[in-house]
Amino acid sequence: xxxxxxxxxLEIFRNKVKIYFxxxxxxxxxxxxxxxxxxxxxxxxxxxxxxxxxxxxxxLTGRTAPAxxxxxxxxxxxxxxxxNEGTPNAPNPNHIVDALNKAIGTYESxxxxxxxxxxxxxxxxxxxxxxxxxxxxxxNLSLPQVCQLLSIGAWFWVAAGIVFIFSLGVxxxxxxxxxxxxx
Numbered sequence: 001x002x003x004x005x006x007x008x009x010l011e012i013f014r015n016k017v018k019i020y021f022x023x024x025x026x027x028x029x030x031x032x033x034x035x036x037x038x039x040x041x042x043x044x045x046x047x048x049x050x051x052x053x054x055x056x057x058x059x060l061t062g063r064t065a066p067a068x069x070x071x072x073x074x075x076x077x078x079x080x081x082x083x084n085e086g087t088p089n090a091p092n093p094n095h096i097v098d099a100l101n102k103a104i105g106t107y108e109s110x111x112x113x114x115x116x117x118x119x120x121x122x123x124x125x126x127x128x129x130x131x132x133x134x135x136x137x138x139x140n141l142s143l144p145q146v147c148q149l150l151s152i153g154a155w156f157w158v159a160a161g162i163v164f165i166f167s168l169g170v171x172x173x174x175x176x177x178x179x180x181x182x183x
Contacts, residue, residue, distance in 0.1 A: 003107045006050050010107070013047050014100040016040050017081070021093035040081070047100075048078050054106040056099050060091065 019028045020036040028036070051058050058077040063070050065088075075083070077096045084090040 003110075007104055007107045009043070009046065010050055010100050010104050013040065013043055014097055014104070017093060017096050017100070021096075023093055023097065037082070044078055048076075050107075051078065051099060051103050054103040056103040056106065058099050060095065062089075064089075 016036040016039045018024050020033050020040060022028055022033075048058070059074055060077060061072055061074045063072050075091055077091050077099055080091050081093070081096055
């Protein structure tokens with residue numbers, strides 16, 4: 001595939017993003033939005049490959065609200081564009097358009113030669129593997145893996161706290177009944 005086809009694919013995808021998220025001057029009709037979403041969903045993987053080849057970053061990090069623990073999270077502009085729509089945690093549609101514009105600019109400038117890119121780097125291995133957690137492995141964990149580990153750890157401490165409270169409750173039960181005795 002030459003750069004013209006890639007640029008055309010990126011431009012069409014960008015225009016559909018603008019239609020779906022109402023980033024044009026005119027409001028999109030529900031039918032236009034439905035068709036745009038269908039197109040976006042069907043072409044997500046192809047566009048991700050184009051963006052990856054152009055070395056355009058599409059992974060963003062953020063932090064949750066302080067009330068939610070202010071933990072860091074990571075999201076992919078393309079994979080997560082429909083997640084949490086209308087909430088503060090949703091990917092900003094303008095960031096999606098910016099990423100697509102960066103990739104189009106890279107392909108237009110000729111800075112990227114499709115012959116220099118090894119497509120084997122883009123293939124994924126879907127085999128599930130069990131690994132022992134070492135310091136080196138911890139450094140390379142993705143956000144979902146970190147969240148899974150944190151939730152397991154959090155549930156452990158919740159369970160330990162409940163056991164501790166019940167153990168205190170048994171010892172303190174005569175005093176608790178005295179506190180609430182209204183006679």
